Amino acid sequence: MNKKLKSSAVTEGVEKAPMRSLFYAMGYTKEELDRPLIGIVSAHSDIVPGHFHLDKIVDAVKAGVRMAGGTPIMVPAIGVCDGIAMGHVGMKYSLPSRELIADSVETMAQAHAFDGLVLVPNCDKIVPGMLMGALRLNLPTIVVSGGPMMSGLVDEEETSLSKMFEAVGARKANLIDDEKLLEFEENTCPGCGSCSGMYTANSMNCLCEALGIALPGNGTIPAVHARRLQLAKKAGMAIMDLVEKNITIKDIVNEKSIKNALTCDMALGCSSNSVLHLLAISNEAGHPLSLNTFNEFSERVPNLCHLAPAGKTHMHDLDRAGGLQAVYHELNKKGLIDTSLMTVNGKSVQENIEHAFNKRPDTIRPIDLPYSETGGIAILFGNIAKNGCVVKRSAVDPSMMKHTGPARVFDSEEEAIQTIYAGGIHDGDVVVIRYEGPKGGPGMREMLNPTSALAGMKLDKTVALITDGRFSGASRGASIGHVAPEAAAGGEIGLLEEGDMITIDIPNYSIHAAVDEKTFEERRKKQKPFESKFKSGWLSRYQRMVQGADKGAILK
Structure with missing residues (x-):
């Protein structure tokens, strides 16, 4: 390589001899230090099924980097398993961990003068966290995830x-x-990989592919397939080409590619958490989104996929159908994506989809026969969500698209789940769980336990759930989250009382309580100020700095 490398700050010149001596202490050779230094950020651990095998993925990336003439250097990143953290204090740490991950990527890459980055995440907050950190650095970057888990089998049903x-x-x-x-x-969970439905992890890995920052196949090739290791080797080789040409992450993740990702989000029926993460990613990329943009795309992009929890298909089915490139192929039939954009394999979107086609119309609906003419995500606004709230409408039963019922009000997830398990929720009710937002939680816990309990009790087609917290991508039913402003920030959701009638109108993007402003103001005068139970630890710091869900729960 002829151009000056960023790593020269630690490898070249007389004054860098002390730095080189530390590299030699780890067994690096002069020949390795003369090559580009590629940071491989790995979320491998022994506590997350989606990350359990990432050491193998990293080894494959290293092989690719070496084959293409670079020096691979693995550095770690943390990762929370949302499933294991669900339903207890651990879930308060999940979303905030996204910020720690972003900070750690920025720290490790800057401190050690890497020339390029290969990000190896797999699960929920880790994917956007790594992307956010990389966007701050604007280095040549590529994402290669660990891939989805295969579905399980119970009673001969996936x-x-x-x-x-x-x-x-x-x-x-x-x-x-x-x-x-x-x-x-x-x-249910037969082996390693990110959980097998269109949950948050797989949503974000597909959206990385849609952004062009990951190779074709990143979102769908199963974790246990040899193609996943081959993909990792190709990613290692591709990063060297990006470094050689000085193509950085912001050359690829830009305003136009973010719109492609939004289009993909609507077509796939991604997790409602994708809204939070796309808001945060777009902010770091310098092209902030507004919640209204999601509805604009929802109105024009049809929903083509009903993967679990919306339907019975899983990620391996989507892979067999042709993966994200086949979805893009369908969308391109109506000119819904920008095919001119560059991707990390050096090809344009058009070149990537040139030979793609929909192999399984039962998994990816043809563009002229969608599940719905509107996208999988909707943003609702109203007097209890003046700054918006989010629903994965592709996972809502048609009978619940419009619903009016009495509020059943709870000030924590624990209170709500106790009543649900005791049989205290009935047909028509609207369960309201508040003080679980980014600030109020803190950490905006996922409500998979309550939504799953309702579904397991056969109430998902008759009961709605509203929260200033959020939902797992595995949640289904009329689960409406991210209510902003949240209760802890003075939002009207904190002023609701038992029995208030709430009307949900998803087709018209509306949510409204039958309470007038005068009544809300009278209640506000009697309301006790929010007081946090977290007086120490880093969550207390997060609580002071975090912004609302409508801003992507980013830090001030």
Whole structure:
């Protein structure tokens, strides 16, 4: 390479001899230090199923980097397993960990003068966190995830983590016995990988592919397939080409590619968490989105996929159907994507989809026969969500697209789940869970336990749930989250009382309580100021600095 490398700050010149001596202490050679230094950010650990095998992915990336003439250097990143953290204080740390991950990527790359980055995440907050950190640096960057888990099998029917949580609700309602619950427990998650539905992890890995920052196949090739290791080797080789040509992450993740990702989000029916993360990613990229933009895309992009929890297909089905490139192929039939954009393999979107086609119309609906003419995500506005709230409408039963019912008000997830398990929620109710937002939680916990309990009790088609917290991508039903302003920030959701009638109108992007402004103001005068229970630890710092869900829960 003829051009000056960023790594020369630690490898070249007499004054850099002390730095070189530290590299030699680790066994690096002069020949390796003469090559570009490629940071491989790995979220490998022994506690997350989606990350358990990432050491193998990293080894494959290293091989690719070496084959293409670079020096690979692995550095770590943390990662929370949302499934294991669900339903207890651990979930308060999940979304905030995104900021720690972004900070750590920025720190490690800057401190050690890497010339390029290969990001190796897989699960929920880790993917956007790594991207956010990389966008601050604007180095040549590529993402290669660990890939999705295969679906499980119970009663000869494919199953996934959402069904596992719903089985708990079914057991609480005595619809199944302990033996059947154990069968779900032992057979739902058959091996490594990100959980097998279109949950947040797989949503974000598909959206990385849609952004052009990951190679074709990144979102869908199963974790256990040899193609996943081949993809990792190709990613290692591709990063060297990006470094050689000085193509940086912001050359690829820009205003136009973010719009492609939004289009993909609507077509796939991605997790509602994708809204939070796309807001945060676009902010770091210098092209901030507004919530209204999501509805604009939702109005013009049809929903083509109903993967779990919206339907019975899983990520391996989407892969067999042709993956994201086949979805792009369908969308391009109506000119819904910008095919001129560059991607990390050196090809344009058009070149990548040139030979792609939809192999399974039962998994990816043809563009002229969609599940719906509108996209999978909707943003609702109204007097209890003046700054908006989010619903994955592709996972809502048609009978619940419009619903009016009495509020059942709870000030924490624990209060709500206790009542749900006790059989205290009835057809028509609107469960309201508040003080679980970014500030109020703190950390904006996912509400997979309540939504799954309702689904397991066969109430998902008659009961709605509203929260200033958020939902797992595995949640289904009329689950409306990210209510902003949140209760802890003075939002009207904190002023609701038991029995207030709430009207949800998803087709018209509306959510409204039958409470006038005068009544809200009278209630506000009686309301006690929010007081945090977190007086120490880094969550208290996060609580002071975090912005609302409508801003992507980014820090001030």
